[in-house]
Amino acid sequence: MNRAGLIGFAILSIFFLMAVAPWIFAPYDPYIRFTPYAEPGTDHILGTNDMGHDILSELIYSARASLFVGFVAAILATLLGVIIGIIAGYYRGWIEDLLMGVTDIFLMIPKIPMIIIIAAFLGSGIWVLILVFGAFSWTAIARIARSKVLQIRESGFVLSARCLGFSNRFIMAREIAPNLTHIVFPKFMLLAASAMITEASISFIGLGDPSMKSWGVMLSFAFTKGGLLNGMWWWYIPPGIAISVCVMAIALIGYSREKGADIGVRG
Amino acid sequence: MSRLLDIKNLSVSFVSGEETVRAVTDVSFDLCEDEVLTLVGETGCGKSIIAHAISGLLPPEALVSGEIRYKEKDLQSIPEEERVLLRGCEIGIVLQNPSRALNPLYTIGHQIRETILRHTEKSKEESHGMVAGALRRMGFSDPGIEMKRYPFESSGGMNQRFVIASSTILSPDLLIADEPTTGLDRSRIQDVITEFERIMEEEEMAIILITHDLAVARRLADRIGIMYAGEVVEMGDANRIFEEPYHPYTKGLFGSLPENGCVPIPGVSPPMSRIVSGCRFHPRCGKRTAVCERDHPQLGMIDDRYVRCHLCHSQ
Numbered sequence: 001m002n003r004a005g006l007i008g009f010a011i012l013s014i015f016f017l018m019a020v021a022p023w024i025f026a027p028y029d030p031y032i033r034f035t036p037y038a039e040p041g042t043d044h045i046l047g048t049n050d051m052g053h054d055i056l057s058e059l060i061y062s063a064r065a066s067l068f069v070g071f072v073a074a075i076l077a078t079l080l081g082v083i084i085g086i087i088a089g090y091y092r093g094w095i096e097d098l099l100m101g102v103t104d105i106f107l108m109i110p111k112i113p114m115i116i117i118i119a120a121f122l123g124s125g126i127w128v129l130i131l132v133f134g135a136f137s138w139t140a141i142a143r144i145a146r147s148k149v150l151q152i153r154e155s156g157f158v159l160s161a162r163c164l165g166f167s168n169r170f171i172m173a174r175e176i177a178p179n180l181t182h183i184v185f186p187k188f189m190l191l192a193a194s195a196m197i198t199e200a201s202i203s204f205i206g207l208g209d210p211s212m213k214s215w216g217v218m219l220s221f222a223f224t225k226g227g228l229l230n231g232m233w234w235w236y237i238p239p240g241i242a243i244s245v246c247v248m249a250i251a252l253i254g255y256s257r258e259k260g261a262d263i264g265v266r267g
Numbered sequence: 268m269s270r271l272l273d274i275k276n277l278s279v280s281f282v283s284g285e286e287t288v289r290a291v292t293d294v295s296f297d298l299c300e301d302e303v304l305t306l307v308g309e310t311g312c313g314k315s316i317i318a319h320a321i322s323g324l325l326p327p328e329a330l331v332s333g334e335i336r337y338k339e340k341d342l343q344s345i346p347e348e349e350r351v352l353l354r355g356c357e358i359g360i361v362l363q364n365p366s367r368a369l370n371p372l373y374t375i376g377h378q379i380r381e382t383i384l385r386h387t388e389k390s391k392e393e394s395h396g397m398v399a400g401a402l403r404r405m406g407f408s409d410p411g412i413e414m415k416r417y418p419f420e421s422s423g424g425m426n427q428r429f430v431i432a433s434s435t436i437l438s439p440d441l442l443i444a445d446e447p448t449t450g451l452d453r454s455r456i457q458d459v460i461t462e463f464e465r466i467m468e469e470e471e472m473a474i475i476l477i478t479h480d481l482a483v484a485r486r487l488a489d490r491i492g493i494m495y496a497g498e499v500v501e502m503g504d505a506n507r508i509f510e511e512p513y514h515p516y517t518k519g520l521f522g523s524l525p526e527n528g529c530v531p532i533p534g535v536s537p538p539m540s541r542i543v544s545g546c547r548f549h550p551r552c553g554k555r556t557a558v559c560e561r562d563h564p565q566l567g568m569i570d571d572r573y574v575r576c577h578l579c580h581s582q
Contacts, residue, residue: 093327155367156362156364156367156368156369157367157368157369157370157371159324159362159368160360160362160368160369160430160433161370162324162351162354163322163324163354163355163359163360163361163362163434164354164355164360164381164382164385164433164434165351165352165353165354165355165356165382165385165386166351166355166381166385167351170385174381175370178370178372179370179371179372
């Protein structure tokens with residue numbers, strides 16, 4: 001990993017720590033009510049919101065939901081994409097045509113409008129967001145996985161695994177899949193970043209789960225409860241910065257691994 | 268000695284667009300237990316296709332006709348699962364390019380052990396011991412170290428021996444080696460030859476060795492088949508053929524060796540999509556006659572061997 005990657009890794013570790021054990025960092029429980037609309041001061045470094053919740057604590061507790069949505073949705077999309085890509089690339093023929101045709105169809109569907117529509121029907125919620133994001137974001141991974149599998153399946157060790165009598169499933173899972181890590185990982189990180197931004201956007205337009213603390217929800221309340229109109233920058237700027245920095249950290253890790261992606265299995 | 272493998276009229280062709288590539292035409296031979304048969308020929312003469320046909324590794328678009336009987340079983344008609352299980356267990360296969368035949372992500376020990384775990388009920392510890400034993404027999408004095416290595420940490424020759432180890436660890440009855448020495452330098456080739464000689468000596472194994480290295484063929488073969496343009500042109504006892512080749516192509520092939528004056532055969536082998544009429548070798552043959560251009564010669568017995576040549580038969 002290069003220096004940018006290490007910086008990203010360091011920042012992301014801090015966010016992860018916040019998500020796992022927010023009470024270490026947060027000065028208060030985010031649900032304790034103080035005087036609402038307090039300005040930043042010694043008691044409340046970032047002031048309080050309309051409910052009187054301490055904004056800094058809220059910010060720290062929100063890391064969990066944002067990272068959870070980001071990574072779970074990305075894991076879902078990556079698993080789907082890798083499985084579909086490997087099957088298409090390994091079996092080829094009509095299976096490949098079918099799977100890649102489906103991929104092309106999914107590729108055309110715009111994600112965020114789709115999530116808005118589905119959230120409108122199914123009601124908003126973190127799992128709807130994760131499932132819909134996962135179900136519509138696997139296409140890029142499926143395509144790169146397939147093209148890499150087409151290359152790997154012709155390589156000697158796959159042929160010799162067949163020579164040694166291994167089953168197709170074993171070859172796909174144990175011989176081919178591990179060799180995809182270095183190209184899938186950067187994509188996975190970028191997907192996680194993208195899922196976090198999607199979560200923020202969806203929450204911002206009010207389709208998120210209002211009882212949940214996430215950066216997007218914070219932003220949404222800052223706008224609807226008059227934070228912006230009253231120029232309370234300590235309310236709406238910090239969640240924006242948190243999203244940006246976290247996404248940047250993830251992207252830095254992703255990019256740093258992408259540079260090494262050319263090395264690996266040849267022919 | 269009983270017959271292990273019996274191939275009758277094997278033909279393999281590939282259809283791509285309007286062209287039909289006839290890779291192998293009408294090849295028949297049999298193989299006894301404990302016998303080493305070497306198939307020799309130029310690149311593209313169809314020798315590897317025969318290996319792939321026996322092991323069932325041809326791509327699905329290949330058209331195969333003829334019969335491949337292994338231990339009285341017709342390999343073409345048995346279900347795919349049974350065939351998959353034969354590979355690695357009863358039929359060992361060694362392919363060319365050893366460094367690529369090992370997965371770069373697993374250690375040598377792991378990869379050889381997987382084969383044992385796939386085909387037998389042995390425990391991890393037992394299989395570990397088997398791998399160590401096999402590597403020790405191959406002359407690695409400290410198998411523990413080799414087993415922990417990754418393929419990129421070993422040389423091509425060592426990797427080829429690891430590949431041979433994983434193909435032969437379950438003592439298959441038939442070993443198919445497709446150009447096991449290609450891409451290796453002289454001293455590594457020597458290692459591989461030594462390895463084969465050890466297998467031939469210590470284990471009861473029939474071997475089909477496919478090579479274009481005549482020196483390797485001469486060292487290892489009991490019987491040799493010379494192939495040209497998808498056909499067997501001469502087949503018989505290896506020593507006899509090396510002493511006195513009959514077919515003009517075999518003569519040309521031996522004549523092109525450095526120790527025999529390095530005289531190349533004029534011309535190039537024909538593309539497999541356009542079959543030459545008459546004898547397939549006639550455009551390059553110095554002794555061709557009218558009949559060679561007109562009639563396709565049949566494989567016939569002369570003295571102790573099979574030869575496919577009008578001239579040899581008329582003498």
